[in-house]
Amino acid sequence: MARNTEPSANNALAWLLKGMMHGCDVRSENTRVIDGKPGLQPDIVVAAGDRAPVVIEAEFMPARTVEEEARDRLGLRLAGGSNLAGAGKKIEAVIALRYPEDTAEADNLDEAVAGVRLSYCALTDDGEEGIERFPQSGWLEGSVADVAELARLLSVPQSAVNAAAAAFERGIDSGAGLLKTVAETRPGITRAIADLLGMSDVPQTHRMACAIIANAMVFHDRIAGMHPGIKTLDIVCGRGAANPQANIVQAWKDILAINYWPIFAIARKIIKQMPTREGTQLIGLLQYAAGEVASSGMNVEHDLTGRVFQRLIADRKYLATFYTLPASAALLARLAVEKLQGVDWSDADAIGRLRVGDFACGTGALLSAVYEQIAARHEQAGGNPSALHRAMMEDVLYGCDVMPSALHITSSTLSGREPNVSYDKSRLYGMPYGRQQDGTVAIGSLELLQSSEVQPLFNMSDPVIRTGSAGEETAERVQADIPDEGFDIVIMNPPFTRATNHGGAHANVVNPAFAAFDASKADMDAMGKQMRERGKGTCYDGKAGLASAFAALADLKLKPGGVFAFVLPLSCSVGASWQKFRKMLMTDYTDLQVVSIAANGKDMSFSSDTGMAECLIVARKLNR
Numbered sequence: 001m002a003r004n005t006e007p008s009a010n011n012a013l014a015w016l017l018k019g020m021m022h023g024c025d026v027r028s029e030n031t032r033v034i035d036g037k038p039g040l041q042p043d044i045v046v047a048a049g050d051r052a053p054v055v056i057e058a059e060f061m062p063a064r065t066v067e068e069e070a071r072d073r074l075g076l077r078l079a080g081g082s083n084l085a086g087a088g089k090k091i092e093a094v095i096a097l098r099y100p101e102d103t104a105e106a107d108n109l110d111e112a113v114a115g116v117r118l119s120y121c122a123l124t125d126d127g128e129e130g131i132e133r134f135p136q137s138g139w140l141e142g143s144v145a146d147v148a149e150l151a152r153l154l155s156v157p158q159s160a161v162n163a164a165a166a167a168f169e170r171g172i173d174s175g176a177g178l179l180k181t182v183a184e185t186r187p188g189i190t191r192a193i194a195d196l197l198g199m200s201d202v203p204q205t206h207r208m209a210c211a212i213i214a215n216a217m218v219f220h221d222r223i224a225g226m227h228p229g230i231k232t233l234d235i236v237c238g239r240g241a242a243n244p245q246a247n248i249v250q251a252w253k254d255i256l257a258i259n260y261w262p263i264f265a266i267a268r269k270i271i272k273q274m275p276t277r278e279g280t281q282l283i284g285l286l287q288y289a290a291g292e293v294a295s296s297g298m299n300v301e302h303d304l305t306g307r308v309f310q311r312l313i314a315d316r317k318y319l320a321t322f323y324t325l326p327a328s329a330a331l332l333a334r335l336a337v338e339k340l341q342g343v344d345w346s347d348a349d350a351i352g353r354l355r356v357g358d359f360a361c362g363t364g365a366l367l368s369a370v371y372e373q374i375a376a377r378h379e380q381a382g383g384n385p386s387a388l389h390r391a392m393m394e395d396v397l398y399g400c401d402v403m404p405s406a407l408h409i410t411s412s413t414l415s416g417r418e419p420n421v422s423y424d425k426s427r428l429y430g431m432p433y434g435r436q437q438d439g440t441v442a443i444g445s446l447e448l449l450q451s452s453e454v455q456p457l458f459n460m461s462d463p464v465i466r467t468g469s470a471g472e473e474t475a476e477r478v479q480a481d482i483p484d485e486g487f488d489i490v491i492m493n494p495p496f497t498r499a500t501n502h503g504g505a506h507a508n509v510v511n512p513a514f515a516a517f518d519a520s521k522a523d524m525d526a527m528g529k530q531m532r533e534r535g536k537g538t539c540y541d542g543k544a545g546l547a548s549a550f551a552a553l554a555d556l557k558l559k560p561g562g563v564f565a566f567v568l569p570l571s572c573s574v575g576a577s578w579q580k581f582r583k584m585l586m587t588d589y590t591d592l593q594v595v596s597i598a599a600n601g602k603d604m605s606f607s608s609d610t611g612m613a614e615c616l617i618v619a620r621k622l623n624r
Contacts, residue, residue: 004104010043010058012113013097013144017046020148020380024048024155025085033084035077042073047086052157053078056095056147063098067121070096074125093124093154095147098139117141122154146334149376153330164293168214171289175210175282176203182278192273196266197405198430208405209270210286215412216267217290219419220255226420227258233290237283245271245279259422262411266404328567333369335618336489336565337377339591345374346381352391355487359445359494359553361399361428364410366491371397371414389418393426398482402433402444429482434523441526446549449534449556452483487557493567494550539584543577545569551581555588560623564589570615589619 007029014028025047027033034040044056057070073094078087097120099113106112119139125131140146180203183190187201193209194201217233224232236251237244252268274282344350351374358366371392375385392414399410407428414426432442531549532542538552547568554564564585572578573594585592595616 004106004109006043006059006099008109009060009099009103009113010056012110013056013058013147014044015110016114016144017044017148017151020145020376021046021152022379024051027084033079035079035088037076038079040076045078045084046151046155047078047084047089048155049085051086051155052092052159053084053086053089054093054095054151054154055091056097056151058097058099060099060104061101063096066098067096067123070094070123071131074123074131089157090159092158093122095151095154096121096123097147114144117143118147120147120150122150124154124158140331142334145377145380148380149330149334149373152376153372167289167292168211171214171286171292172207172210174285174289175213176206178278178282178285179206179209182274186275189273189275193270196269196273198403198433199405210282212405212408213267213270213282214286214289215409216252216264217287218293219260219263219412219416220251221290221294222416222419223255223260227255229254230258233287237287243276243280244283245274245276248283259424260415262408262426262428263415266408329365329369330372332491332565332567332616332618333366333373335593335595335616336491336563337370337373339563339618339620340488341561341620344381345377346383348378348383348387348391351378351388352395354396354489355398355559356396356489356491357398357400357482357487357554357557358492359398359400359448359490359557360492360550361401361410362406362493364399364406364413366493367397367399367410368413368417370489370491371417375417386418386421389421390423393423395427398427398429398487400429400431400445400448400482402431404430434527435520441523441530443527443530443534446531446534446546446553448482449538449549449553452481452486482557484556485559487562488559489563489565490554490558491563491565492550492554494547496545496547496569539581541577541580544572544575544581547572548578548581551584555584555621558621560621562621564617564619564621566617567614568617572617573615585617585619588622588624590622592619593617 010028014026018024018026026044027047028044029041030045031041032038033042033045042055043058045053046056047053055070055073057066057073059066071094073091076091078084078089078091080088097118099118100116103109103112103116119141121139122134123131124134140150142150179190179193183201183206190206191201194205197205197208197212199205199208220230220236221233224230231251235241237248241247249268249271252264252271255264256268271279271283340354343354354374356367356370358364361367374392374396375388378388379385397414399407401407401410407430411426411428431444432447433444435441528542531540531546534540535542535549535552538549539555540549540552547566551564551566551568554566558564569575572581593616595618
């Protein structure tokens, strides 16, 4: 039998990708598609009008030149006369792909490519950082569907992300400068804003307050016209508006009557705290930033607002906490969703019965990545991902955090996938942390180690807002139902802080694990004691730190057959303090995967607040 050729394999792969990437133009082995190079024949081009093109270069193993050829495609542009969607756009991302050697000898090439395990890496060039490789070394392995998912992720135009992030940064910095002036003359105002965010009155808080308002403005413009009476931002508070502050407060009240509480409620409260003159100035500064984002085209992409915030946070400019970056979140989410068993991805009702939890969700990168994985599988099975949105927001995705600002970003990221699809509630909860009004202390989501029903606090001063609910409710009336053995996936990048970590910035802190929000020594002692009580009989070890406590929480919440997906310090695989955790995994879990990642976060783009090496742990809970 004649040996299969690489172009034949590429044609088979392109045909499969076309069926998985609805709305994309997928071409293989075509000439006259690259501007200025009519004879150049890229193996596969994936293009869409509202996204950046992605090129795939593929070879049979040993594929010695595939990465070099892929690298050479970066920076080229699609030809204007090629009839490809997105003609004229720059190629910012390329996938170098290797077919197993025996694919060349397959009797049925189509079936072989459809079922083969491919190895691949991604090369990107956003014009700022130079060419980056993902992973930094080695190769990812996966199916054709995994390659389709990666191509979809890479098609988000990084140059647009960079431009939008830069616009946000300029506006946020200008707004934060105004709040600094207010803090010097009327400190009670910025203290009240800080209280709303559950943060201290410091420049970082001023930036986050401005980021929340600017994000609400971007989202406002996205939903203007989708609902009766919701006018554009320019009409509400643009140049010539009689009273921009009063107008935007009323406009956001009207939006809250529809829903979108997690996005607009805190932003509206912050605006209301500002004096009229300074409030009008702040609105003007941030509206200009929001307008730059809108003009960049970012507001037509369903998932880019969250990516902008991820960049701001990953640059470590606006939060002292470290969050999971999008590419890393996608990898962990893929590994987790792959392990789910018995799910009919074509059945929207079955998907709506899934439960996914992140009990330290930060800005929602992991929840958003799982959503992306689920939506992609539903689409590949012939479904409509938009039809999943209401169920995903109301029933499937659970997120908890102690910071209202983080929940705001989580909600906007998730809601932004389908901004024209409304929902009545969500499962995003602000959790009680620190000294409470009744004199007790609470330890955030780790309270769930004791009870599946915990009173969530969205802020500590006013009647709390249950994110996604129909309005404001008192703390006594809000309860979060997070049942034990109720989740199909628990996915987390938990804090690694340890009570015994007294080095560096923690040198003078009594208990670094519970030192947030200016906790007193008495508060930290009480919270540490409470953690020891909650952690009894679990895999928690104080020397291992809070990460082991969140691992124990995941174990409690997972159903039999559920998937445990965590970023953990690499010491969990060998450290004495992690012995109980390893025993839990070996006894109660199967199908274990451990993926090491670099200490500096480069290999898989994870960041750590400890500087220690990390790993991904993914396993399925046994049915007992």
